[in-house]
Amino acid sequence: MSIAEQMGRVLQRTAISTNIKERLDFSCALFGPDGGLIANAPHIPVHLGGMQYAVRFQIDHLGMDSIHDGDVILSNHPRAGGSHLPDLTVITPGISLVCDLIGEYGLDTVQAYMQHIQSTAEESVRNMLKEVGQRVLERTGSTRLQASDKMDDGTEIRLAITINIEKGEALFDFTGTGIEVFASWNCPRAVTMSAIIYCLRCLVAKDIPLNSGCLTPITISIPDGTLLSPSETAAVVGGNVLTSQRLCDVILGAFEAVAASQGCMNNVTFGDESMGYYDTIAGGAGAGEGFDGRSGVHTHMTNTRITDPEILESRYPVILREFRLRENSGGAGKWRGGDGVVRSLQFRRPLSLSLLTERRVFSPYGLHGGAHGARGVNLLKRKSRIMNLGGKITLPIETGDVLEIQTPGGGGFGTRQSDK
Structure with a gap:
């Protein structure tokens, strides 16, 4: 986490734009060999949850054998794990501090701790889901949570969450959400993932870093052609800054948190x-x-x-x-x-x-x-x-x-x- 924070401080000090230098509208994070989020600085949640999908897309698209020291990958495509066109994701193999960390402790040890961090987050989310599921079951006789809300144009976001108490797992089902709109607030799947991982982290009382382990117990169902899984040519710039916020209200509302x-x-x-x-x-x-x-x-x-x-x-x-x-x-x-x-x-x-x-x-x-x-x-x-x-x-x-x-x-x- 400290490495990601130092990355952010360097970016802020070297920036010219007030959007970066003054408003701190950026995020920095570290990812594992599979592209999964390991640790992040406390920057922008809508970036941090979705960045791993941009990293994973490039690993799958280019292949690990084609990525070398000194390479820099620049991506902003919403269908390649991006959030919207104004957000540029810059991906590079660990250059300085990550290499220092590996040099001091060894690659095997560093990767083992990366896995441990993700496993701890996974276990914490599973325990939270078991507790919530049991509480809801005792109160209602069911382990199903649901909520909905409408965007200002009337498009509904609908969510049903079914919790498996025994396994500490949950299905997030967005069936019933309104269709894609002829406007800019369609929401790429990566942004929906960001909202889910952020809310899960908020619901865990334990002090854990936000990482991809939070999503391991979660299955997500989003019908294609909807506001939350639009077509390839849909306008999505507002999904990042509008719909993501409404998603958080719906998710946290379902948990009555x-x-x-x-x-x-x-x-x-x-x-x-x-x-x-x-x-x-x-x-x-x-x-x-x-x-x-x-x-x-x-x-x-x-x-x-x-x-x-x-x-x-x-x-x-x-x-x-x-x-x-x-x-x-x-x-x-x-x-x-x-x-x-x-x-x-x-x-x-x-x-x-x-x-x-x-x-x-x-x-x-x-x-x-x-x-x-x-x-x-x-x-x-x-x-x-x-x-x-x-x-x-x-x-x-x-x-x-x-x-x-x-x-x-x-x-x-x-x-x-x-x-x-």
């Missing part, structure tokens, strides 16, 4: 021929039994920072007019959902603006009597006019326009005494 989060990454892009800027905006986290949801945070599949105001305003033609918590946007309950934020940008010259957001139609749901979180709102203020932009739009911006993003709050958990 936590109420829904803000449900997207609140993506904002603006620029022209000379520059471009991309940002994601925090929101409210869902509450769970024994804890309130956090306010003004990135949740689940994203883990980025936000660009410092001084750097934002000095490098880009915008003024940050407001950035605060959106009070009382979190759902009420015995444990409250976290509040979203309000972020306002004023543009100093004409630009093109794109928004890619969710939870502007369907609210983040509460659990066990908790109230829903507030839906998000995207507003454009132009002179005396205030316009609701909806969840997804590309439009020209005029000098002086103000964009105000109000991000969703998280759902509440449990019924308050005053509501009983």
Whole structure:
């Protein structure tokens, strides 16, 4: 894990883009000879769960005999284990610290410990599934869990989980999920795998590294031609930043572990021929039994920072007019959902603006009597006019326009005494 963290620090220090240097929108990890995830730095979950599929694809495609010291493989194809075209996966055999580790302890010892790390994660997930399955069986007479939620366009994500208590295994069945959409939020299978492995790791109370062993006890069924297994030519850029978040809400909702989060990454892009800027905006986290949801945070599949105001305003033609918590946007309950934020940008010259957001139609749901979180709102203020932009739009911006993003709050958990 420390090797992956050092890789990340080098990447951050040598980067030019604010997306890498300031927001830390990248991930670094180590993989075994079979391409399985061994250890990762605490970077972006949506990358880390799916990167192993990109590595495995290249091993199968090129063959291990064709990969040598000094080779660098660059891939971004969603059908080759990628998440979406903007994410470039750079794969190379261990160059420095991995070689030092092997030189100090020997190849056999290093590989044995890699296997041990994966086996420990597998055992932890199996034990968690046995405990959850037994608890659900005693309460309902079945070991089946299920949940569903809808994207803002009405496309449903449906999940049924059947737990084998004896073996500590589970089938994740997404049958009934809506068909592929003529839009950008179709979700590659690798992203679905990322959401599953992330949620499994969250459900394990033991302190274990996230790695491919978490998925060993899991069988996954996703019908082809659906939102979560689209055709080869489907647009998928939004699956990484929108649908992945809704997947986490559905999976964690099936386990009744936590109420829904803000449900997207609140993506904002603006620029022209000379520059471009991309940002994601925090929101409210869902509450769970024994804890309130956090306010003004990135949740689940994203883990980025936000660009410092001084750097934002000095490098880009915008003024940050407001950035605060959106009070009382979190759902009420015995444990409250976290509040979203309000972020306002004023543009100093004409630009093109794109928004890619969710939870502007369907609210983040509460659990066990908790109230829903507030839906998000995207507003454009132009002179005396205030316009609701909806969840997804590309439009020209005029000098002086103000964009105000109000991000969703998280759902509440449990019924308050005053509501009983």
